[in-house]
Amino acid sequence: VALLDIARGPALWASLAMCFVGIAWRLWGILRRPVKPDWSMPRSTATTAGALRMIVRRMWHHETFRERTLLSSVNAYAYHIGLAVVFFGFLPHIGFIRRLTGLSWPAVPGWLFIVAVGAVFVGLGWVLIARLSNPVLKLLSNFDDYFSWVVTILPMVTGMAVISLALDQPYPAQPLNPVPVAIHLLSLELLLVWLPFGKLSHAFLVFVSRGYTGAAFARKGAEL
Amino acid sequence: VSDIDAQHPVDLESKRFSIRKPAVRCDKQGEQPDAERLQAAMQAFVKDMGRAAAVYMESCIHCGNCAEACHFYVQTGDPKYTPIWKLEPFKQAYKREAGPFAWLYRALNLKHPVTVGELEEWQSLLYDSCTVCGRCTMICPMGIDIASLISQARHGMFAAGLVPHELWAVAERAEREGSPLGATPKVLKERVEWLADDYEVEVPLDRAEAEVLVTFSSIEIMKYPESLVATAKILNHAGYAWTLSTKGYEATNFGLLSGNAAWQRDMTMKLIDAAVACKAKVLVLPECGHAYTGLRWMGANIYGKPLPFRVLHISEFLAENVQNGRIKVKQVPKSLTFHDPCQVSRRGGAVGAPRVVLQALGVELRETRDHGSLNWCCGGGGGVVTIHRADELRYRAFEIKMKQLDATGAELTVTSCANCRQTFDDGQAHFKWGRTMGSLLELVAENLQG
Numbered sequence: 001v002a003l004l005d006i007a008r009g010p011a012l013w014a015s016l017a018m019c020f021v022g023i024a025w026r027l028w029g030i031l032r033r034p035v036k037p038d039w040s041m042p043r044s045t046a047t048t049a050g051a052l053r054m055i056v057r058r059m060w061h062h063e064t065f066r067e068r069t070l071l072s073s074v075n076a077y078a079y080h081i082g083l084a085v086v087f088f089g090f091l092p093h094i095g096f097i098r099r100l101t102g103l104s105w106p107a108v109p110g111w112l113f114i115v116a117v118g119a120v121f122v123g124l125g126w127v128l129i130a131r132l133s134n135p136v137l138k139l140l141s142n143f144d145d146y147f148s149w150v151v152t153i154l155p156m157v158t159g160m161a162v163i164s165l166a167l168d169q170p171y172p173a174q175p176l177n178p179v180p181v182a183i184h185l186l187s188l189e190l191l192l193v194w195l196p197f198g199k200l201s202h203a204f205l206v207f208v209s210r211g212y213t214g215a216a217f218a219r220k221g222a223e224l
Numbered sequence: 225v226s227d228i229d230a231q232h233p234v235d236l237e238s239k240r241f242s243i244r245k246p247a248v249r250c251d252k253q254g255e256q257p258d259a260e261r262l263q264a265a266m267q268a269f270v271k272d273m274g275r276a277a278a279v280y281m282e283s284c285i286h287c288g289n290c291a292e293a294c295h296f297y298v299q300t301g302d303p304k305y306t307p308i309w310k311l312e313p314f315k316q317a318y319k320r321e322a323g324p325f326a327w328l329y330r331a332l333n334l335k336h337p338v339t340v341g342e343l344e345e346w347q348s349l350l351y352d353s354c355t356v357c358g359r360c361t362m363i364c365p366m367g368i369d370i371a372s373l374i375s376q377a378r379h380g381m382f383a384a385g386l387v388p389h390e391l392w393a394v395a396e397r398a399e400r401e402g403s404p405l406g407a408t409p410k411v412l413k414e415r416v417e418w419l420a421d422d423y424e425v426e427v428p429l430d431r432a433e434a435e436v437l438v439t440f441s442s443i444e445i446m447k448y449p450e451s452l453v454a455t456a457k458i459l460n461h462a463g464y465a466w467t468l469s470t471k472g473y474e475a476t477n478f479g480l481l482s483g484n485a486a487w488q489r490d491m492t493m494k495l496i497d498a499a500v501a502c503k504a505k506v507l508v509l510p511e512c513g514h515a516y517t518g519l520r521w522m523g524a525n526i527y528g529k530p531l532p533f534r535v536l537h538i539s540e541f542l543a544e545n546v547q548n549g550r551i552k553v554k555q556v557p558k559s560l561t562f563h564d565p566c567q568v569s570r571r572g573g574a575v576g577a578p579r580v581v582l583q584a585l586g587v588e589l590r591e592t593r594d595h596g597s598l599n600w601c602c603g604g605g606g607g608v609v610t611i612h613r614a615d616e617l618r619y620r621a622f623e624i625k626m627k628q629l630d631a632t633g634a635e636l637t638v639t640s641c642a643n644c645r646q647t648f649d650d651g652q653a654h655f656k657w658g659r660t661m662g663s664l665l666e667l668v669a670e671n672l673q674g
Contacts, residue, residue: 025324025325026282029278029323029324030278030279031275033274033275033277033278035274035275035276037525038524038525039525039527039528040520040521040522040523040524040525040530041524041534041535043573054367058366061289061365062363062598064593064598065289065292065293065362065363069363072287073365076287136288136303136306137287137288138303139304140303140308140309141286142286144286145286199286201282202283202285206283206365206367208279209283209366209368210367211367212280213276213369217573220521221574222570222571222572222573223596223597
């Protein structure tokens with residue numbers, strides 16, 4: 001119980017604090033960089049619209065790249081959506097969020113949860129195989145890529161170990177096996193701690209990066 | 225000066241203009257020690273690091289998609305041509321020296337300091353195998369504008385004295401003589417006199433005041449002088465008060481391509497000063513891709529305030545005047561395919577202009593499978609066409625273009641970039657290809673009414 005108390009208490013708050021402070025630090029480190037005024041005559045002044053359009057447009061590849069990127073795009077969507085369904089749709093997770101924030105919503109059906117779990121494991125498995133076997137990915141990959149993979153799949157693996165009741169049943173506030181639950185929670189906290197430092201930060205940088213290019217290209221009247 | 229000219233003689237005999245193939249390459253300029261080179265490279269790279277570049281440096285997720293958009297990777301399958309990999313030393317340097325967690329990287333030595341040896345190794349990736357075409361930007365799921373980072377990395381490379389022999393030589397000549405290919409003011413005057421006589425066309429030079437200032441690429445002046453004639457015919461036909469200026473006529477900017485910001489500024493300011501001096505309302509850029517980036521999108525920022533005149537690529541000028549009726553053209557009953565210059569179309573936003581002109585000409589436009597903003601580069605942009613050791617790789621990239629153009633079955637093939645055109649001429653000779661790349665400008669001039 002002591003370990004669970006730590007995981008639910010100080011470790012959780014510390015990891016959340018590190019996550020938010022880390023994100024803020026990283027964004028500040030980028031945004032404090034100078035921006036030179038652009039004196040060129042714009043073709044369009046709708047740069048905010050351009051930024052927003054780019055954020056949406058780049059959610060799917062241009063048709064011409066389909067042959068080469070379709071599988072990786074579909075896979076990326078599969079495990080990203082899978083992760084979202086697992087985290088936000090599983091009843092015990094909703095209970096966890098409710099305890100933290102007071103917010104709650106209906107859980108997804110059990111079958112959808114199972115599909116989502118499958119999509120995450122298959123998808124992340126594929127990602128790792130591709131990273132280890134594709135010459136381009138092998139060349140680009142570094143510690144960040146592999147460690148980010150580990151901290152992403154770890155909560156899934158530890159989560160599997162604590163599923164002990166029917167998927168649509170509410171779990172008791174004090175679990176029967178507190179140590180595996182504590183480990184599961186600690187693995188999530190590891191992810192939170194790592195998120196601002198490594199490539200998992202694409203969760204927020206994706207909007208900044210796409211937005212900048214979208215605004216710049218819109219100004220020039222270039223296609224996004 | 226004569227020593228430099230003797231060491232790097234301009235080659236105006238081959239299909240593409242550059243300096244002659246050096247017997248002994250000199251890809252490292254200056255005598256400074258490695259530590260100084262490194263410091264200069266890092267300072268130049270980090271000094272220019274604005275917010276957008278920092279965002280891009282932080283955002284790569286190592287998905288490798290950019291490789292699939294790069295002609296050099298697609299044609300060779302060699303992972304080192306993955307666009308984002310071409311920036312690897314600079315990414316490392318950024319993380320270690322300038323990123324939000326730089327202190328952590330340094331304290332724990334998570335990224336080793338970049339060495340001059342690494343920069344030398346990366347020289348061919350940053351110059352020979354990147355045309356700065358920006359196709360990788362179109363595929364990146366994070367929207368990273370990799371091409372802009374390559375240009376910035378080239379600043380670092382130039383500061384370190386690590387520019388490919390030929391590119392450095394033409395850039396140095398451009399700074400010293402005003403033209404990378406020997407199109408000095410004297411040569412320009414001689415050419416103008418010769419062309420005016422031979423083609424019986426009026427070419428105003430150094431008028432005190434003019435509504436339109438016309439500029440050229442040295443490739444046009446030296447290799448395609450018909451472009452000068454075509455421009456003159458069109459401007460005269462449209463009834464503009466226009467001029468050429470010996471003070472600012474060279475639109476190519478090898479300061480931009482090689483990575484020397486000071487030289488880029490000098491070359492840009494010549495054009496701006498010439499336009500201001502003759503009170504031009506419009507400065508027309510020639511059929512040249514990077515000239516458009518250099519002046520249309522970067523010129524005012526070098527000037528430090530909005531330019532007191534409009535800057536138009538020649539294809540935009542033609543489109544505008546076809547639409548307002550000042551240029552009247554005959555119909556051309558032929559099928560035609562158009563090669564989009566990357567810097568004008570994808571990166572410049574002027575995809576529509578040439579198509580307006582082609583529509584007015586009444587041609588049957590047959591687009592390549594990938595066209596407009598998603599076109600494949602000819603392989604010669606970004607200064608690559610000047611570098612002899614890059615030839616074989618460039619030809620591999622060119623094969624994509626040949627296949628796509630052939631697949632259209634069009635009778636005519638035209639573009640609006642003289643650098644693309646000379647790359648096509650060179651590729652045509654190399655592959656004994658049946659197509660000859662033409663010029664949109666010349667096509668219009670040949671089909672003026674009246």
